[in-house]
Structure formats: structure tokens, C-alpha cells
Amino acid sequence: MFKLNYFALLAVSLPIFAASAASPSKLLVTDSSKAVENQYIVVFNSAAKAMSKNAFKAQLAANTDSLVNKYNVTIKLRFDDVLNGVVVTADKQQLEQLLKDDNVRYIEQDQYFTLDPVMSTTAVQNNATWGLDRIDQHDLPLDNTYNYQYDGNNVTAYVIDTGIRNSHQEFGGRASSGYDFVDNDNDSSDCNGHGTHVAGTIGGSTWGVAKNVNLVGVRVLNCSGSGTYSGVISGINWVKNNAALPAVANMSLGGGASQAVDDAVNNLVSSGITTVVAAGNSNADACSFSPARAVKAITVGSTTNTDARSSFSNYGSCLDVFAPGSSITSAWYNSDNATNTISGTSMAAPHVAGVAALYLNENNSLTPAQIDSLISSRSTKNKVTNPNAGSPNELLYSLNDDNVAPQVEYRAHVAYMGWLPWVDDGATAGTTGQSRRMEASQMKLTHSTMQICYSAHVAGIGWMNPVCNGAVSGTTGQSRQMEATKVWLNNAPAGCNIEYRAHVAGNGWLGWVQNGAQAGTTGQSRQMEALQAKLTGNCN
Structure with a gap:
């Protein structure tokens, strides 16, 4: 971001004119410390909206020539389209005359500005994009994709x-x-x-x-x-x-x-x-x-x-x-x-x-x-x-x-492995055949205004309080196995379902359940090892 200093509203080094001599209200006061000496942006009264482009340019040229002929100012730049005005060099006497001109809407002194110091960072950015x-x-957390x-x-x-x-x-x-x-x-x-x-x-x-x-x-x-x-x-x-x-x-x-x-x-x-x-x-x-x-x-x-x-x-x-x-x-x-x-x-x-x-x-x-x-x-x-x-x-x-079908994304925290990558739409989060306990999960929806909420059953704790939209359900760093989960949707359209199933030690994949039912086991001390989930029905 490039930054110009604030325009000062108090004392500046521009000339001040008596009301009877000129129109000070036309002079927009600027920060004198950044002023381009004797250089002004002069904006003329607005042209008629119905005026053609060629007619507008002709009028601008006439107004510009008038400034030169009347006040002997030097034209530095002409804004022939985006702004009905010009940049001139003028001394104090010429500026006073410009301020009296009926064709002039306002005048600003031109200003220099310089690059702000870059807002740098000393942190390591693991995911630069x-x-x-x-x-x-x-919703957060990020899924490492665009x-x-x-x-x-x-x-x-x-x-x-x-x-x-x-x-x-x-x-x-x-x-x-x-x-x-x-x-x-x-x-x-x-x-x-x-x-x-x-x-x-x-x-x-x-x-x-x-x-x-x-x-x-x-x-x-x-x-x-x-x-x-x-x-x-x-x-x-x-x-x-x-x-x-x-x-x-x-x-x-x-x-x-x-x-x-x-x-x-x-x-x-x-x-x-x-x-x-x-x-x-x-x-x-x-x-x-x-x-x-x-x-x-x-x-x-x-x-x-x-x-x-x-x-x-x-x-x-x-x-x-x-x-x-x-x-x-x-x-x-x-x-x-x-x-x-x-x-x-x-x-x-x-x-x-x-x-x-x-x-x-x-x-x-x-x-x-x-x-x-x-x-x-x-x-x-x-x-x-x-x-x-x-x-x-x-x-x-x-x-x-409106053009994208919603997706459910989820990931598992697994003993000795930590958080595994996000997966979606029926893929496996966690491990199978490795006897590794699943300890926590996160779930979220993309391209949807629905909420996805879920609760984990954890050994020694029982059912945890429900969380939604990417929050962690379960425990990490406590060596506690997750045994079951429940998942449901809020604000879902009629006919839209969340289906999910658990892979449980000694049982393998259990049957698919949906909309808040229990996937996994409780009271059997069997660790949950993996999770699959998907949206079914009309969820758009």
C-alpha cells in the first residue's frame, strides 16, 4: 500500500485569499510538506451528461486554451476523459486568478507520495498460498487446496x-x-x-x-x-x-x-x-x-x-x-x-x-x-x-x-501419526490393518451454507460435547481412543443426508448410518480406527 500523508486541515503554506477577491472554497487544502511546488490540478465544471466524447474533448480543449490565454499558465497534463481537468504550473498571482474563474470547479495542489515501508513478516510460511x-x-481450517x-x-x-x-x-x-x-x-x-x-x-x-x-x-x-x-x-x-x-x-x-x-x-x-x-x-x-x-x-x-x-x-x-x-x-x-x-x-x-x-x-x-x-x-x-x-x-x-455440489471433508488424528490429510466424499480418514487408534476427528462442508456437527465417544470420557464446522472432537496428546461418533447436519434441505461409518478394531467396517445415529461401539473397549462419510440425496 502506498501512502500519502493526510491532507492538513489547518495551517499550510498555500496562499489565502479574501472572500471578495477569490473563492477559497475552490481550493482544496493539501499537506504542504508533500506539495509539488507551483503545480495544481484544475478541475472544470462538469460537462453535460448528454455530451458526446468528441464534444467533451472539444470543450476541455477550449477551457484549457482559455486558461493559457487569460492567465499565461503552463499546461503540464490534460485529463481528456477520466477527469474534466488539467495540471498546470502557476505562481500565487496566477492561482488567485484561476480561483476566480467561473469555469473552475475546484483546484488541488499536486502532491508527491512515496512507498510505505513494506509490511514484512519474519514468520516461516509453510503454506505460501x-x-x-x-x-x-x-470455514477454517484450510485444506491445502485452491x-x-x-x-x-x-x-x-x-x-x-x-x-x-x-x-x-x-x-x-x-x-x-x-x-x-x-x-x-x-x-x-x-x-x-x-x-x-x-x-x-x-x-x-x-x-x-x-x-x-x-x-x-x-x-x-x-x-x-x-x-x-x-x-x-x-x-x-x-x-x-x-x-x-x-x-x-x-x-x-x-x-x-x-x-x-x-x-x-x-x-x-x-x-x-x-x-x-x-x-x-x-x-x-x-x-x-x-x-x-x-x-x-x-x-x-x-x-x-x-x-x-x-x-x-x-x-x-x-x-x-x-x-x-x-x-x-x-x-x-x-x-x-x-x-x-x-x-x-x-x-x-x-x-x-x-x-x-x-x-x-x-x-x-x-x-x-x-x-x-x-x-x-x-x-x-x-x-x-x-x-x-x-x-x-x-x-x-x-x-x-449455485454451480457447485456441496462436499463433506474430514480428517483423523491417529496415535503416533498425528493429523492425517483431509479427505472427502467417502474416502477413508484414519488407518485400517495397522491397529492404530483414532483419537479425534474434524469435519466440515464446502460450497454450502449448512452446518455439519459431530460428537466423539472417547474412552474414559464418554460422549463429548457436540462441535461443528471444523472444530476438533475427541482428544489429542492423551492416548485416549475414540470409540464411536455421531454426525448430523443443521439447516439441511429436505432429502439431504449425511451418511458415515466406522472401522472398529476386531469388527472391521460397520454398516453405514446417517443423521445423528451412532457409528462405532460403546461399552466394548474397542478402538475406532477409521471413518468414512458422504452426503447423499439433494443437498444443493
Whole structure:
């Protein structure tokens, strides 16, 4: 996440004008410590909505020429589409004249901003793709797999950032340069790493959500991660004018409140391009940052692999969704097979951009508003701990459960072996023929809003209290054998059943039972050694 300092609301070094001489309300006050000297973003009054694109550009050109002719200002940049305005250089006297101009809606002083220190991690990440693993299931624990129904084919993701290392093996020829607004050329190569990492999460073959999406780098930040507001708006403007639809844009950058940046982002979304932005890394209200506060953007907070809000993540009513952002591994810029593991809402946003690409692959006629709605409606609810005041408790989910049959997944804790891998749909969890006792189990459902609950009968304890959805039933580290189990579903549709059976020492596989009946034995001191389970009937 790139961070601009808050705009100061008190004393700054910009000129102050008497009300009779100019309109101070047109001058949006900025942080003078980051100001680009004598450089201003001038936004004209809105053009008529019915105006054609050519007519709009003609009017913008006329307004621009008028500024030059009247006030002798120098035009640095022209935003010919995404923002009805220009960037000018002007001294104090010229600025006072601009503020009196009836055609001017508002003026912001341009600002520099620089890369926040990367939120690094010193922990060892045994499962580097945990973020992908998390977004395809509603409940913990993770199952070490990433399932997807679509891959982003024929969708283009525009990465407004530090550029992309297009030759990286993660991209397989799908990454290309859009435009470089730092060097003003067509080569948006990355010399920082941030943009390549973001692109890898959106669409890398290993680390990516949408593994066949096209990726286009739009470079607005230099090798040090520095840039200006006007440069970012130029990048947004380029995407609006050049995007191949269907498309999504990702902006893992931002900072203090900027009306010009917000307007540009909102106009980009209005043009049909879903735009995902990072909430920020200040552990503060995201509504104080741009473009995080842009109404039409999808604003993303960060979570850890335990579903806690990341300690750095911004929060509040301007957020739309949370996504994995702590300790995320992805592509890096310094070789074609380099990777890096970093943290930030910058890492959370591209998970959402990737999912937006999947949804567009599913239905390429979806509007940005419909994508936004699907991100919310399909999200996993009420899993994020400490989301903080005003935040939606919604965690990114990548699948369309309407198109996927629910599955039961389960695993066994076995003496001297510990937890064995997750299995599903009738496979064996545990061991047979080895005389090893089963000590505990975990069970969960995927692609379902049902609950699966279960209870273990343990030697010396009896029936344990029921648990649900991935919790442990039984004991570990106590050398106590599990002897029987009961399993049932909550909120199941009529005709949907959970069937299961136990492998018991001396008896082998017992018969299948269902819906809360006992599988295994009690009162016989016979250890349960394995479990099989499956859903039957109409469980969709």
C-alpha cells in the first residue's frame, strides 16, 4: 500500500485569499510538506451528461486554451476523459486568478507520495498460498487446496502501480506494458517489485487467483515507489481510454483524501471498469484516504490466516470486503522466477481483483455495480475477528456455490501419526490393518451454507460435547481412543443426508448410518480406527 500523508486541515503554506477577491472554497487544502511546488490540478465544471466524447474533448480543449490565454499558465497534463481537468504550473498571482474563474470547479495542489515501508513478516510460511486456499472455502481450517470454476480467460486486469516484470515465468506471456507515466514511454517495466507482486496475486500461474487473465502494467510510481497524484490520475485516464473490455483495474496505492483522485476513480468505474483499491495500512478509518473512500471503488481490508483483521489494516464504513493480506507470497521483480512474501492491504486488493476477473469470465456482461454486489453477496459472513467499528464483516469468497455440489471433508488424528490429510466424499480418514487408534476427528462442508456437527465417544470420557464446522472432537496428546461418533447436519434441505461409518478394531467396517445415529461401539473397549462419510440425496 502506498501512502500519502493526510491532507492538513489547518495551517499550510498555500496562499489565502479574501472572500471578495477569490473563492477559497475552490481550493482544496493539501499537506504542504508533500506539495509539488507551483503545480495544481484544475478541475472544470462538469460537462453535460448528454455530451458526446468528441464534444467533451472539444470543450476541455477550449477551457484549457482559455486558461493559457487569460492567465499565461503552463499546461503540464490534460485529463481528456477520466477527469474534466488539467495540471498546470502557476505562481500565487496566477492561482488567485484561476480561483476566480467561473469555469473552475475546484483546484488541488499536486502532491508527491512515496512507498510505505513494506509490511514484512519474519514468520516461516509453510503454506505460501494460504490466501488462495482461504478464498475458496467458507470455514477454517484450510485444506491445502485452491479450487476454481473459472480462470479469467478473455478478461484483462490493469495494474496501476510500479509496473510489471512481463517476462516472469508466472505470467506465461500474458503480461504486457500499457504505458509508463514515469518515463513517458510504452515500457512499464517494474524496478520496485510491488506491481509485479500485485500482478502475480491477480493472475500468476502459481500465486494467482485468475490464472489465465491478461495483465497490463500501467506505471505511475518510480523505482523508489514515489509518484504524484497527477501521475496516478494520468494512469487512470489511460486505462479508461485504452481498456479492452471486460476489464478490472487494481490500485494498491493511496493516501490522504483527494477529491481529484476520487473523481477519477469513480469516472473509471462509470465507464464500465470494475476498480479495486487498497484500504490502507494505517490502522485507521479508510474514509480518510483516497482512493479508499471513492464511492464506486471496491475497497479492501486485510486479514491474517486466522481470519483476524491484520493489525495494520484500515477499517470502517468505506470498506467493502476483507481479503487475505498478511504474509502473501507472489512474484517479484528481480528475476523471472523470483518470489517475495510481504503483507499489506496492497496484497489483499489483488485477491479481490482476481475474483472480479473470475466473475467476469463467468458472465462478461456484468457491470461494476453487479460485480460489487456479487463480491458482497457471495462473501463469507461474520468470520473476521476485530473488524473494527463500521467495517462490513465480509470475507472474500471466490466460488459460485449455485454451480457447485456441496462436499463433506474430514480428517483423523491417529496415535503416533498425528493429523492425517483431509479427505472427502467417502474416502477413508484414519488407518485400517495397522491397529492404530483414532483419537479425534474434524469435519466440515464446502460450497454450502449448512452446518455439519459431530460428537466423539472417547474412552474414559464418554460422549463429548457436540462441535461443528471444523472444530476438533475427541482428544489429542492423551492416548485416549475414540470409540464411536455421531454426525448430523443443521439447516439441511429436505432429502439431504449425511451418511458415515466406522472401522472398529476386531469388527472391521460397520454398516453405514446417517443423521445423528451412532457409528462405532460403546461399552466394548474397542478402538475406532477409521471413518468414512458422504452426503447423499439433494443437498444443493
